[in-house]
Amino acid sequence: QVQLVESGGGLVQAGESLRLSCAASGSIVSINAMGWYRQAPGQQRDMVATIISGGSTNYADSVKGRFTISRDSAKNTVELQMNSLEPEDTAVYYCNADVSSTRVTGMFRGSYWGQGTQVTVSS
Numbered sequence: 307q308v309q310l311v312e313s314g315g316g317l318v319q320a321g322e323s324l325r326l327s328c329a330a331s332g333s334i335v336s337i338n339a340m341g342w343y344r345q346a347p348g349q350q351r352d353m354v355a356t357i358i359s360g361g362s363t364n365y366a367d368s369v370k371g372r373f374t375i376s377r378d379s380a381k382n383t384v385e386l387q388m389n390s391l392e393p394e395d396t397a398v399y400y401c402n403a404d405v406s407s408t409r410v411t412g413m414f415r416g417s418y419w420g421q422g423t424q425v426t427v428s429s
Contacts, residue, residue: 308332308418315423323389328401330382338404340384344397391427398422
């Protein structure tokens with residue numbers, strides 16, 4: 307089994323910064339990709355930023371130039387540095403990981419989610 311634990315959310319004012327962290331643990335063989343998604347009330351869950359094992363990154367247009375995703379492969383962690391936050395960034399942020407792990411039945415590849423962390427940006 308694989309677990310993702312997020313931290314770093316909170317309440318900030320517009321223009322300020324926050325840093326989110328996510329740590330993966332469990333019977334991990336390799337992590338193929340990690341990313342951050344967010345879901346505002348009444349909205350669908352959308353991709354914010356992703357990073358694959360080779361280091362390539364992808365960002366939603368709305369956060370390009372403001373957010374930076376980074377990963378520590380040795381520690382199985384991913385972080386999201388969020389600068390110049392806007393009220394529109396208010397949402398629950400979820401960490402996601404595409405993980406190859408070991409099970410009794412053999413190798414298994416699956417997508418896992420953290421529990422979510424609230425980010426609130428006031429105007």
